[in-house]
Amino acid sequence: MGRVGKKRSIDLGFRLGTGAFALVLVVIVCAIGFELTRQSMLSIEKFGFDFWRTEVWDPVAGQFGALPFIWGTLYSSLLALAIATPIALGIAVFISELCPNWLRQPLVFLTELLAAIPSIVYGLWGIFVLVPAVRAFETSMPSALRQLPMFSGPPLGVGMLAAGVILAIMVIPFTSSVAREVLKSVPAAQREGAYALGATRFEAIRAAVYFARTGIIGAVMLGFGRALGETMAVTMVIGNNPKISASLFAPQYTMAAVLANEFTEADTELYLNALIEIGLVLFVITLVVNSLSRLLIWSMARPARQDAAAVVVPAAESAA
Amino acid sequence: MTGMISTGGRKVMSSLFVALCTLSVLIALVPLAFVLFFVISEGVQALNFDFFTKMPKPVGETGGGMANAIVGTLMVTGLGSMFAIPIGIMSGVYMSEYAGTRFASLVRFAADTLNGVPSIVIGVFVYGIAVLPFKQFSALAGGLALGVMMIPIIARTTEELLLLVPGTMREGALALGATHARAVFSVVLPAALPGIVTGVVLALARIAGETAPLLFTAFSNRYFTTSLRQPIGTLTVMVFTYAISPYKDWHRQAWAGALVLVSIVLLCSLLARFATRKIEGLHSN
Amino acid sequence: MLQTAVPLPSPAAVPSLPVAPAPAPDTAAKITASGLDFYYGPRRVLEQITLQMRRNEVTALIGPSGCGKSTFLRTLNRMNDIVPGARVEGSVVLDGRDIYAAAVDVVDLRRRVGMVFQKSNPFPKSIFDNVAYGLRINRMTRSREDLEGRVEASLRSAALWDEVKDRLHTSALALSGGQQQRLCIARALAVEPEVLLMDEPASALDPIATQRIEELIYQLKSRYTIVIVTHNMQQAARVSDVTAFFWLGRLVETGLTTKIFTAPAQKLTEDYITGRFG
Numbered sequence: 001m002g003r004v005g006k007k008r009s010i011d012l013g014f015r016l017g018t019g020a021f022a023l024v025l026v027v028i029v030c031a032i033g034f035e036l037t038r039q040s041m042l043s044i045e046k047f048g049f050d051f052w053r054t055e056v057w058d059p060v061a062g063q064f065g066a067l068p069f070i071w072g073t074l075y076s077s078l079l080a081l082a083i084a085t086p087i088a089l090g091i092a093v094f095i096s097e098l099c100p101n102w103l104r105q106p107l108v109f110l111t112e113l114l115a116a117i118p119s120i121v122y123g124l125w126g127i128f129v130l131v132p133a134v135r136a137f138e139t140s141m142p143s144a145l146r147q148l149p150m151f152s153g154p155p156l157g158v159g160m161l162a163a164g165v166i167l168a169i170m171v172i173p174f175t176s177s178v179a180r181e182v183l184k185s186v187p188a189a190q191r192e193g194a195y196a197l198g199a200t201r202f203e204a205i206r207a208a209v210y211f212a213r214t215g216i217i218g219a220v221m222l223g224f225g226r227a228l229g230e231t232m233a234v235t236m237v238i239g240n241n242p243k244i245s246a247s248l249f250a251p252q253y254t255m256a257a258v259l260a261n262e263f264t265e266a267d268t269e270l271y272l273n274a275l276i277e278i279g280l281v282l283f284v285i286t287l288v289v290n291s292l293s294r295l296l297i298w299s300m301a302r303p304a305r306q307d308a309a310a311v312v313v314p315a316a317e318s319a320a
Numbered sequence: 321m322t323g324m325i326s327t328g329g330r331k332v333m334s335s336l337f338v339a340l341c342t343l344s345v346l347i348a349l350v351p352l353a354f355v356l357f358f359v360i361s362e363g364v365q366a367l368n369f370d371f372f373t374k375m376p377k378p379v380g381e382t383g384g385g386m387a388n389a390i391v392g393t394l395m396v397t398g399l400g401s402m403f404a405i406p407i408g409i410m411s412g413v414y415m416s417e418y419a420g421t422r423f424a425s426l427v428r429f430a431a432d433t434l435n436g437v438p439s440i441v442i443g444v445f446v447y448g449i450a451v452l453p454f455k456q457f458s459a460l461a462g463g464l465a466l467g468v469m470m471i472p473i474i475a476r477t478t479e480e481l482l483l484l485v486p487g488t489m490r491e492g493a494l495a496l497g498a499t500h501a502r503a504v505f506s507v508v509l510p511a512a513l514p515g516i517v518t519g520v521v522l523a524l525a526r527i528a529g530e531t532a533p534l535l536f537t538a539f540s541n542r543y544f545t546t547s548l549r550q551p552i553g554t555l556t557v558m559v560f561t562y563a564i565s566p567y568k569d570w571h572r573q574a575w576a577g578a579l580v581l582v583s584i585v586l587l588c589s590l591l592a593r594f595a596t597r598k599i600e601g602l603h604s605n
Numbered sequence: 606m607l608q609t610a611v612p613l614p615s616p617a618a619v620p621s622l623p624v625a626p627a628p629a630p631d632t633a634a635k636i637t638a639s640g641l642d643f644y645y646g647p648r649r650v651l652e653q654i655t656l657q658m659r660r661n662e663v664t665a666l667i668g669p670s671g672c673g674k675s676t677f678l679r680t681l682n683r684m685n686d687i688v689p690g691a692r693v694e695g696s697v698v699l700d701g702r703d704i705y706a707a708a709v710d711v712v713d714l715r716r717r718v719g720m721v722f723q724k725s726n727p728f729p730k731s732i733f734d735n736v737a738y739g740l741r742i743n744r745m746t747r748s749r750e751d752l753e754g755r756v757e758a759s760l761r762s763a764a765l766w767d768e769v770k771d772r773l774h775t776s777a778l779a780l781s782g783g784q785q786q787r788l789c790i791a792r793a794l795a796v797e798p799e800v801l802l803m804d805e806p807a808s809a810l811d812p813i814a815t816q817r818i819e820e821l822i823y824q825l826k827s828r829y830t831i832v833i834v835t836h837n838m839q840q841a842a843r844v845s846d847v848t849a850f851f852w853l854g855r856l857v858e859t860g861l862t863t864k865i866f867t868a869p870a871q872k873l874t875e876d877y878i879t880g881r882f883g
Contacts, residue, residue, distance in 0.1 A: 010499045010500075010501055010502075011499050011500045011501060013501070014499070014500055014501035014504070015414075015417075015418065015500075017410070018410045018411070018413045018414035018417070019414050019418075019423065021406065021407050021410030021411050021414065022410070022411035022414040022415065022423070022424075022427040022475075023427075024407050024411070024471070025407070025411050025427050025430040025431050025434060025471060025472065025475060026426060026427060026430045028430070028434060028468060028471070029430045029433050029434055029437075031445070031449070032434075032437065032441070032442075032445045035445055035448045035449060036441075036444065036445060036448070038448075039444075039448045039452075086344065087344040087347050087348055088344075088348075089344075090340060090341040090343070090344025090345065091341075091344050091345050091348055093341045094341040094342060094344065094345050095345075098338055098341055098342070107345065109589070109593060110349060110352060111348065112589065113352065113585075113586070113589060114348065114351075114352050116525065116526065116529075116585045116589055117352075117355060117529075117582060117585060118529025118530070118531070118556065118581050118582075118585065119529070119530075119531060119532070120529065120531045120556045120559050120560055120563075120578070120581070121355065121359060121529070121559075121578045121581055121582055122355065123560070123563065124359075124559060124563045124574055124575065124578050125354070125355050125358055125359065125578075127563055127564070128358070128362075128563075128571070129354065129358055169348075169351045172348050173348075176348075200330050200331055200333070200334035201334045201337075201338065202330075202333055202334035202336075202337040202338070203330070203334070205337070222436075225436055226436075228438070229436075229437070229438020229439070229440065229441065230438070231438065231439065231440040231531075231532040232531045232532055232560065236560075236563065236564065256438055256440045256532070259440050259441075259443075259444060260440060260532060260535055263443075263444070263447070263535065263536045264535070264536050264539070275444075276444055276448070279440070279441050279444035279445075282438055282440075282441055283437060283438075283441045286436055286437060286438055286441075287433055287436070287437070289436075290432070290433065290436035291429075291433070294432055420689050486726065488722055488724055488726035489726050489728060489729075491684065491687075491720075491722065491726070492722065492726040492727075492728065492789070492792075493728070493738070493742075494684065494687065494715060495682065495684065495715055495719065495720035495722075495793070496715065496716065496719070496738060496739035496742065496743075496792065496793065496796055497712050497713060497715045497716030497739060497742065497743050497796060498712070498738075498739075498742045499712055499742075502742050506738070506742065507728050507738075510728075510729065510730070511728070511729045
């Protein structure tokens with residue numbers, strides 16, 4: 001009986017022991033939310049919702065409005081998404097559907113390498129290579145086009161365009177690798193079904209992509225989540241100017257960049273609290289975006305295996 | 321006849337689509353080639369023995385190196401893995417062994433959430449818990465920040481690899497009278513170990529290249545230190561500082577730093593790829 | 606003069622013979638399942654199984670796929686415990702004790718009731734370490750020599766020793782399929798089980814390897830109680846003493862193998878054995 005008790009307690013101990021380590025993960029996530037809220041109370045109480053509605057960021061005067069950062073973050077991330085999505089999906093389709101077998105592994109490796117290069121290296125490259133190139137592009141633009149609000153302002157090189165491009169480069173590997181996984185989970189019967197109905201390669205792939213659409217939207221959103229929180233490279237090329245502008249050429253600012261630049265300079269309690277509040281909101285936004293995208297990817301990967309046959313009809317219709 | 325024409329149109333469409341997909345691959349590879357080209361060509365010119373052995377020179381003087389920052393990066397990533405490897409592997413074991421339970425789903429959700437938290441936010445969080453209370457930037461705080469980033473990566477990798485170990489192996493051990501714990505630690509975990517090591521190496525490579533979470537935890541330091549309680553310089557933060565500085569010689573050194581960082585990443589990726597091949601060979605047996 | 610008469614027992618005083626327990630206890634029975642029901646969640650996959658498995662005999666469980674024979678086998682060492690939602694009713698008695706009783710140590714039970722799986726599952730360790738695994742975790746050896754001796758004995762019992770004695774410390778994964786399966790048998794034998802459960806041990810092997818496993822089973826039965834699940838009629842006929850035919854979660858018929866294969870009592874059994882279905 002004693003021996004029985006001992007062995008039982010080993011298994012219970014195993015469960016509790018590993019469970020305790022696992023609990024650390026949950027605790028960290030909760031602690032992040034808690035800690036960021038606690039440390040930004042001063043700013044939350046003082047400004048309330050105005051913090052997110054006003055656009056004056058003047059630490060000296062104690063005025064903190066975060067709108068320019070939100071604007072800059074959303075603008076740069078959406079711009080990056082607009083550039084990255086078609087390319088990333090093209091890559092995913094190419095690797096999973098078109099590419100010859102011998103080329104697949106090397107291509108996967110190269111896209112993974114694109115994801116593995118540190119942000120700071122992209123930033124360095126951005127400052128010394130990309131920004132001058134963007135400046136040349138801006139200068140060479142015909143003045144008629146320069147009248148448009150999208151292209152207004154002096155051709156500095158640093159600014160929204162450079163940030164969008166560099167973010168796009170960094171997001172492409174994420175989106176394409178998730179999209180590739182999602183496409184892999186599409187049953188072969190989907191494509192075969194389409195081919196059997198006389199579909200061309202394009203139509204068969206379109207059927208597969210249609211089948212995987214929720215997952216692909218998830219992949220794109222996951223890339224969006226990455227772009228929102230990306231810090232170093234953006235900080236180095238966006239120009240760091242808290243001014244809302246529609247222009248692609250204007251230097252602007254993002255939430256992550258203001259944290260990177262000003263955090264150690266915050267000389268008053270309120271200033272620091274305002275910055276931490278920005279961190280809190282960044283945390284909440286990325287949490288929501290990531291959870292949503294995972295939900296989409298997950299909902300796609302699940303039923304795919306069960307009713308593979310049932311979806312052939314709508315997929316074929318969409319191809320027609 | 322009309323049918324023929326429409327088929328022709330569809331075929332053209334199909335070829336166009338294939339061409340566009342191929343084009344997008346090329347478009348994505350262009351920046352990769354450009355980044356690698358500049359990092360290598362600029363970096364090789366700047367990299368010399370001094371970079372690894374000398375300390376930074378005072379502002380304005382040329383020469384010197386980043387010896388302190390290299391040691392700093394090693395220390396901070398080392399500290400981070402000391403936190404993260406045990407927690408990550410054990411949580412991974414929990415998630416795979418008790419996969420069906422609610423708590424495991426919660427942990428999985430927490431890991432994915434943590435993985436998606438911007439690294440700069442991790443920095444802010446660790447500033448709040450490990451810098452502010454002691455009024456001191458420190459190597460320890462930097463290590464903690466990197467550790468927090470590593471945990472979810474290692475946990476999820478471990479979980480996935482453990483789930484790949486055939487259930488028959490676990491059953492085999494149980495059928496011989498092993499306790500659950502024993503079966504996991506003596507059979508399942510060792511079977512997955514090469515893969516887990518690969519995952520840890522990749523996580524290390526990724527974490528060694530992080531800058532944002534270190535900016536206000538480890539902060540920076542132009543002097544040599546190995547103290548856990550002092551601010552410490554790291555390669556990435558140093559590259560950042562040098563890159564945005566107005567000095568030509570610092571730019572040169574920033575490129576050298578970038579080359580070192582990229583080499584680390586490249587080396588780890590190649591190593592991991594090689595290891596993965598070997599493991600796959602083993603499993604197919 | 607009164608003789609102390611030896612009192613004659615009056616007929617009434619003769620103690621009546623003790624009432625014999627209804628079915629005489631079969632002393633040869635090693636494991637007995639009685640009225641066993643098995644559920645996966647709400648689904649009942651075994652229904653009222655009653656079966657005795659006797660010492661030094663090979664009991665073969667046959668039946669079409671999904672009939673519950675493997676599930677039944679796995680109730681005998683409680684391997685189903687690790688399946689979420691699995692539930693057992695009824696009893697399985699091993700040497701007079703119900704293995705599903707609360708006080709039973711599952712871990713010790715599994716040492717006493719060894720198991721060999723359908724697909725050989727050597728651990729990714731050396732041949733030696735595979736066989737030594739159970740000895741080590743159950744702390745069954747006193748010294749290195751003792752350990753080596755037992756490993757050798759087990760490998761000999763499994764008829765593998767001569768093939769591997771020169772490469773004991775190489776990876777078990779390098780062995781052929783048939784050798785791997787015999788290694789798994791050696792591994793199971795090393796912990797000195799009393800019962801050996803075999804779940805289609807030869808189904809993944811070629812005919813020659815299969816033959817070797819069958820010869821091995823024949824040799825092992827003098828020392829163990831063996832229960833084997835098989836898909837292969839001829840195999841059941843060759844190796845077993847008793848055959849139990851399962852169909853849709855029920856035990857249709859059980860009896861001496863010679864009888865089951867020559868004159869089954871049930872029409873269903875006959876149809877299955879003659880290959881009319883399944």
